[in-house]
Amino acid sequence: MFAVNPHHTARCLHLWKWKPHVCALRRHLWGQPVTVWGGDHVLPTFHPTNLRPAASYSTKKERIDMSEYDVEYIRNFSIIAHVDHGKSTLADRLLEITGCIPKAASNKQVLDKLQVERERGITVKAQTASLFYTYEAKKYLLNLIDTPGHVDFSYEVSRSLSACQGVLLVVDANEGIQAQTVANFFLAFEAQLSIIPIINKIDLKNADPERVEKQIEKMFDIPASDCIRISAKLGTNVETVLQEVVRRLPPPKIEKGSPLKALLFDSTFDHYRGVVASIALCGGDVCKGNKIVSAHSGKCYEVNEVGILTPEEVPAEKLYAGQVGYLIAGMKDVQEAQIGDTLHLLKQPVEPLPGFKPAKPMVFAGMFPVDQSEYSNLKSALEKLTLNDSSVSVSRDSSAALGAGWRLGFLGLLHMEVFNQRLEQEEYNASVIMTSPTVPYKAVLSSPKLIKEYGESEITIVNPSAFPDKSVVKEYLEPMILGTIISPDDYLGKIMSLCQTRRAEQKSFLYIDEHRIMMKYLFPLNEIVVDFYDNLKSLSSGYASFDYEDAGYLPADLVKMDILLNGRPVEELVTIAHREKAYEVGKAICERLRDAIPRQLFEIAVQASIGSKIIARETTFHASQNLMHRRCDGDNKETFDSSHLTAAATVVAKSIDTPAILSDNTQFLSENGCNHKFFGIIIFS
Numbered sequence: 001m002f003a004v005n006p007h008h009t010a011r012c013l014h015l016w017k018w019k020p021h022v023c024a025l026r027r028h029l030w031g032q033p034v035t036v037w038g039g040d041h042v043l044p045t046f047h048p049t050n051l052r053p054a055a056s057y058s059t060k061k062e063r064i065d066m067s068e069y070d071v072e073y074i075r076n077f078s079i080i081a082h083v084d085h086g087k088s089t090l091a092d093r094l095l096e097i098t099g100c101i102p103k104a105a106s107n108k109q110v111l112d113k114l115q116v117e118r119e120r121g122i123t124v125k126a127q128t129a130s131l132f133y134t135y136e137a138k139k140y141l142l143n144l145i146d147t148p149g150h151v152d153f154s155y156e157v158s159r160s161l162s163a164c165q166g167v168l169l170v171v172d173a174n175e176g177i178q179a180q181t182v183a184n185f186f187l188a189f190e191a192q193l194s195i196i197p198i199i200n201k202i203d204l205k206n207a208d209p210e211r212v213e214k215q216i217e218k219m220f221d222i223p224a225s226d227c228i229r230i231s232a233k234l235g236t237n238v239e240t241v242l243q244e245v246v247r248r249l250p251p252p253k254i255e256k257g258s259p260l261k262a263l264l265f266d267s268t269f270d271h272y273r274g275v276v277a278s279i280a281l282c283g284g285d286v287c288k289g290n291k292i293v294s295a296h297s298g299k300c301y302e303v304n305e306v307g308i309l310t311p312e313e314v315p316a317e318k319l320y321a322g323q324v325g326y327l328i329a330g331m332k333d334v335q336e337a338q339i340g341d342t343l344h345l346l347k348q349p350v351e352p353l354p355g356f357k358p359a360k361p362m363v364f365a366g367m368f369p370v371d372q373s374e375y376s377n378l379k380s381a382l383e384k385l386t387l388n389d390s391s392v393s394v395s396r397d398s399s400a401a402l403g404a405g406w407r408l409g410f411l412g413l414l415h416m417e418v419f420n421q422r423l424e425q426e427e428y429n430a431s432v433i434m435t436s437p438t439v440p441y442k443a444v445l446s447s448p449k450l451i452k453e454y455g456e457s458e459i460t461i462v463n464p465s466a467f468p469d470k471s472v473v474k475e476y477l478e479p480m481i482l483g484t485i486i487s488p489d490d491y492l493g494k495i496m497s498l499c500q501t502r503r504a505e506q507k508s509f510l511y512i513d514e515h516r517i518m519m520k521y522l523f524p525l526n527e528i529v530v531d532f533y534d535n536l537k538s539l540s541s542g543y544a545s546f547d548y549e550d551a552g553y554l555p556a557d558l559v560k561m562d563i564l565l566n567g568r569p570v571e572e573l574v575t576i577a578h579r580e581k582a583y584e585v586g587k588a589i590c591e592r593l594r595d596a597i598p599r600q601l602f603e604i605a606v607q608a609s610i611g612s613k614i615i616a617r618e619t620t621f622h623a624s625q626n627l628m629h630r631r632c633d634g635d636n637k638e639t640f641d642s643s644h645l646t647a648a649a650t651v652v653a654k655s656i657d658t659p660a661i662l663s664d665n666t667q668f669l670s671e672n673g674c675n676h677k678f679f680g681i682i683i684f685s
């Protein structure tokens, strides 16, 4: 549709020197959107001090002997909790007590190793650490998995739980049970794991552990006396946690006498060594030189290395039944390490383990290289990163304005932002343009010709520009979610009216203590995916929490809305809206585009249309109008953003045949870790 303008591309590239982040253009236009281990020879910095002195562990690559840890002395557990309730801080203390890391005030969220985790202060990738703990004169091997708290990463939690027999359910002594506490409890409960409730942050002035214990008793039917009160920050009572892990959690169930049967529950990619697979051994043992087979692909590999994480890699002579560790076996192709796969020895097949339900993407967006010559580099970066994050779905996509790219599916917007940030950071160093996110709609086709073409009558639409016309469709379906909101009852009225404006239907209502309520609502996914959580947080002064689960599809009266610039439809700006809200959405997009497109010496008509009917129109400001949109951050440094903004700027620029330069925006880090940005201006030169 539009020719690529090299002048524009060069300018965009120039702007990329600021290392842009993902922006929520949608916020603006639509009203609101592992560690990679060191090289083979990198030695672990930390080590189980109770096994060998530090001095002997500095130059040679030694192999640890894991044979003394018989299954009855093994405990595999995850730490689960609502966001910020202190999982990673508790993990730090457990690592210190067991000597995995030296005690130091600087130990802060040691297991959050990714740059994105450190910058955002949240866990996005589950992380394993093997702790060695002596209790009543017996040596125990405790395998701990620190998990993320945010709903977008609950897939990481459910995978981690498959390698465990128990969990530490951490609850903040001040905030009490929150939405993700409930969601995580049920994940553990459904997996039939033993649950140890931990009341954390008892050092806080407003801590009320008694109230939280009562909540736990009422909500989860766990006696208050089972709760352990701790301060992970100060280390108060943390040793008790270790003792209770040994006492209350069962050892792993293994198949005695079985040959190797290992669950591949996570993987990371190392540029030098290929796939580093996290495995839990349900039977048999594995060591260097073994020939193993993937039950999923039938491919055979020779094991190069096995080991444990302390949390750094420590190679082991052998891993035994019940143990959790890592395995490197020359899997070079990213498709080879299927999460949920069962590994067994060559010629000794076993019944494969049940595996995992594949992750279901909730949000889709287009991703394009800034410069098309970067396509193959970006492709390889994407392949590698998707190995570290298998919950992202990838398919090819192309756009007239943005060239060849991909359509990616994410578990939520935070997930999408984190994925992009990782792509730009770490060793991938890729510059990308992201288009506005959309949810996956479905259409039940009525046209026999189309049914034949697609090979099925129900199709999923992940790209709004491919939304089929009403004339060939029996009905449209939209994705639904069951949302859980927990809040003090003071905000009840405001929350209920917010939910009403989002087309939600209340399903249940419960007081979890005298003042806190838990409500369940059925929402269209599209209504909550972008700004719902922020609105909820701001109207409840930060006290309400929100979590959701998939609730299938329901019929909906959907329409495809085109956005026209000077009468020309712009493919990349197509959006899908509910008919009831189409006018509101169209008007908001037009107004934002009007503000976003800088003043010209001529006027630009911005219109929203459904079919041939124009439903909203705005005209851009004339150059003579003195309008100032600039916004700067606290330090008065200009920050700006590339992704969605650039997608819009590029298509807008091409639509009016003018090169674009992007300018400043502001950003803030909301409480749930979402990095939201607003852009201020697009200047055309």
Ligand SMILES: Nc1nc2c(ncn2[C@@H]2O[C@H](COP(=O)(O)OP(=O)(O)OP(=O)(O)O)[C@@H](O)[C@H]2O)c(=O)[nH]1
Residues within 6 Å of the ligand: 081, 082, 083, 084, 085, 086, 087, 088, 089, 090, 109, 121, 122, 123, 124, 147, 148, 149, 150, 200, 201, 202, 203, 204, 230, 231, 232, 233, 234
């Ligand atoms: N006062 C106090 N603060 C704590 C305690 N434990 C954790 N914190 C603080 O709570 C904040 C969140 O702690 P994290 O350990 O990152 O929480 P998390 O549950 O791992 O967070 P996510 O991984 O993002 O879900 C940090 O600022 C910690 O310093 C505690 O016992 N007392």
